[in-house]
Amino acid sequence: MKIRDDHIPVMFTKSESSNNEVMFTLADGQTVSWCSDNTFSITELRGRVEPWLTSLFQSEHLSLLVGSGLTTAIQFEATGKSDNGMGNPVPRTTYAEKITTAVNKSVEKNNRGVANIEDYIRVMNDLLRGLEILEKDEEYSALKIELDGILDDFALNITQIENQIAISEENKRISAFNKLVLFLMSFASRTGTRERLNIFTTNYDRLIEVGAELAGLHLLDRFVGTLSPIFRSSRLDLDMHYNPPGIRGEPRYLEGVTRFTKLHGSIDWLDSKGDIRKIGVPFGATDIKPYLSAPGLSVDSTNIMIYPNASKDRETAEYPYVELFRDLAAAICRPNSTLVTYGYSFGDEHINRIIRDMLTIPSTHLVVVAFDDKTDRIMKNYIEMGRTTQISLLIGADVAGIDPLTSYFLPKPSIDRNTIRMAELLKQRYEQPHKPHEDEDGGGAKS
Numbered sequence: 001m002k003i004r005d006d007h008i009p010v011m012f013t014k015s016e017s018s019n020n021e022v023m024f025t026l027a028d029g030q031t032v033s034w035c036s037d038n039t040f041s042i043t044e045l046r047g048r049v050e051p052w053l054t055s056l057f058q059s060e061h062l063s064l065l066v067g068s069g070l071t072t073a074i075q076f077e078a079t080g081k082s083d084n085g086m087g088n089p090v091p092r093t094t095y096a097e098k099i100t101t102a103v104n105k106s107v108e109k110n111n112r113g114v115a116n117i118e119d120y121i122r123v124m125n126d127l128l129r130g131l132e133i134l135e136k137d138e139e140y141s142a143l144k145i146e147l148d149g150i151l152d153d154f155a156l157n158i159t160q161i162e163n164q165i166a167i168s169e170e171n172k173r174i175s176a177f178n179k180l181v182l183f184l185m186s187f188a189s190r191t192g193t194r195e196r197l198n199i200f201t202t203n204y205d206r207l208i209e210v211g212a213e214l215a216g217l218h219l220l221d222r223f224v225g226t227l228s229p230i231f232r233s234s235r236l237d238l239d240m241h242y243n244p245p246g247i248r249g250e251p252r253y254l255e256g257v258t259r260f261t262k263l264h265g266s267i268d269w270l271d272s273k274g275d276i277r278k279i280g281v282p283f284g285a286t287d288i289k290p291y292l293s294a295p296g297l298s299v300d301s302t303n304i305m306i307y308p309n310a311s312k313d314r315e316t317a318e319y320p321y322v323e324l325f326r327d328l329a330a331a332i333c334r335p336n337s338t339l340v341t342y343g344y345s346f347g348d349e350h351i352n353r354i355i356r357d358m359l360t361i362p363s364t365h366l367v368v369v370a371f372d373d374k375t376d377r378i379m380k381n382y383i384e385m386g387r388t389t390q391i392s393l394l395i396g397a398d399v400a401g402i403d404p405l406t407s408y409f410l411p412k413p414s415i416d417r418n419t420i421r422m423a424e425l426l427k428q429r430y431e432q433p434h435k436p437h438e439d440e441d442g443g444g445a446k447s
Contacts, residue, residue, distance in 0.1 A: 002393040003052045006032070009379075014398045015039065022398070046408040049394070054411040056365055056392070057187065060336035063198040063328075064187050065351070069343015069371055070180075071207050073402040075161060077176035078168040083161065089120050089150045093143050099123055114375065117154055118264075121147070121306075144302075151301040155288050158205050158267050159281075165207070166284030180211040182406040185413035187340070188217055192253035196220075196239070198331040200261045202348065204306050206268065210283050212258065219260040222323070223278050228296075231269075231276035231320050259331075263324050263351070269305035272297050276305060276320050325350065332358045340367040342400075346377040359387040367392045369400045 002009040011027040022042040026035060034048060056062075072082040091099045102123045107115045124147045131140040165173065188197050199219075201208055212219050218240055223229035241251035262269075267288060268281045281291050292299050305320070332339045332354065339358060346352055358364050366387075370378055373395055382391055394400050399409065 001049075001395070001399065002388075002391070003049060004392075008388075009382075009393055022404075024398075042404070042408055045399070049399075049409045050411060052392070053367070053409065056338045056340075056367060057411050058190070058194065059338040059365070061195050061198075061331070061334050061338070062187065062190065063200065063332050063337065063339045065328075065339060065341045065344050066199065066201040066203065066208065067342070067344030068203055069345075070183075070201075070402075071161065071203055071205055072343065073371070074176050074180050074207060075165055077179060077402060078165045078173050080172075083157070089117060089153075091120070091124070091146070093146055094139060095127060095143065099127065102127075117150070121150065121154075124150075148300065148302055151304060151306070152289075154306070155267050155301055155304055159285055159288055162205055162207070163284045163286050177211065177214055179402050179406050180207070181215040182413050183342075183402065183410065184208070184211050184217065185215050186406070186410035188215070188256060188258050189411070189413050192255070197258045198261070198327075199258055200263055200328055200331075202264045202344065202351070203262070204264060204267050206266065206281075206283055208260070212260075216256055218254070218257045220257065221260045221262075222320070227280075229278045231278075233320070233323055261324050261327050263321070263328060265305035265321070267304060267306065270297060270299050271303045271305055272299055325354070329354045329357070332364070333361065335361055335363045337361070337363075338365045338367065340369065342369045343371065344368075345370070345373075345375060346381045347375070352381060356385055359385055359390050362390070365390050365392065367394070369394045369405065371395075371397055371400050 001012070010032055011030055012024045013027060015023045015025040017023055018041070024040055024042070024045065026032070026038045030038075076082045090096075093099075099120065103115050103119045106119055106123065124143060128140060128143055128147065131143065165176065168176070184199075187199075190197055199208060209219065211217075220238060220240075222231050222233075224232050240254040240257045242254050243251050266278070268279050268291075270277050270279055270292070277297075279291050279294065279297070281288055285291070288304070289301075292301070292303075328351070331337075337358065339355065344351075355366060359366060368378055368382070368391065373379055378393075378395065382388065382393065385391070394409070398404060
């Protein structure tokens, strides 16, 4: 953990509970000014973390970047198991060995540590374009069939994850969704004088959309329409306002509105006749294929917009992702901006580059919340970015797991003006009066 005035990350471990309260012990060699006897309770830790996050969450600009860790956490809460669907396929075509070699080189170049299915899809797409240019029709057809099968399996895996959550035991499912709602509302509870929260995610599933629906949040994205929304490049700063009864003048911001961007696409985004459309696939549907055959679409799994997609045209491959990443850069690379990452392992160099650019602005701040750092990518980027005073860390299952996070460390998930007013009144009435110095009245020292 590194927050507030910590100069370096503080390491500690969970110890035996005392008086039914979770206790922590500083690791050997660790000394901090806020802990005198090397042990502290989770309540004491909360008193240090929660006010700090509360102040950061009320920055002028606030963004949340969600990785696969959120899906893993909610799936585990609901089902007791987790599978993020990012396993590696085994190429079987003539070029299987060259594909694997190219994937490993790409992973090493981008410091990703371990390859995943996205790396294989990217390399196989590049190879498909090359085979098409060389007019090697037989090899092209064989590789395309294999890639289509990989995309089918990948989309099926994601829908199965959603299905497992949707049909899990009722009590566990309700508990998991409640924690998801608390998580989202802790970020989205911003007063009308602050800019809207920006949520970015690299996930393909619709877990955030479900959580927002349960929480009553309005998500603003680039899609326009109702039955089959279409992606629009012309981003207008659309918002939701209301007119207070009996008050004339400018309308006020409607609470519970958030801007939402899926950086890597989604399993319900399709490339149909040159347009990017969002189709109505229910959360928990076991298979997406029946929805691909709707009249007017006539598409297959290769048209699902997951990054990098399987389209052969390079311009199509870059669209709409170039627009989405531009939104990320525009949202976070501003003064007085705070970016919180949750469940993001810093494995995408194109995102890391934007975060590094953000930290060149002195008034920005990065908060990294992660269940673990097994690949050591988080700490490596923390050191390489060099802006340690602008970075806060909260890493480890006992503090960054969805349960302790929503129960102890995230700010109160509501805009409670009454509590704010009460705190101000108590401060005014019961705070010790200020005693002026002898020469404060301007008359100098008394004789």
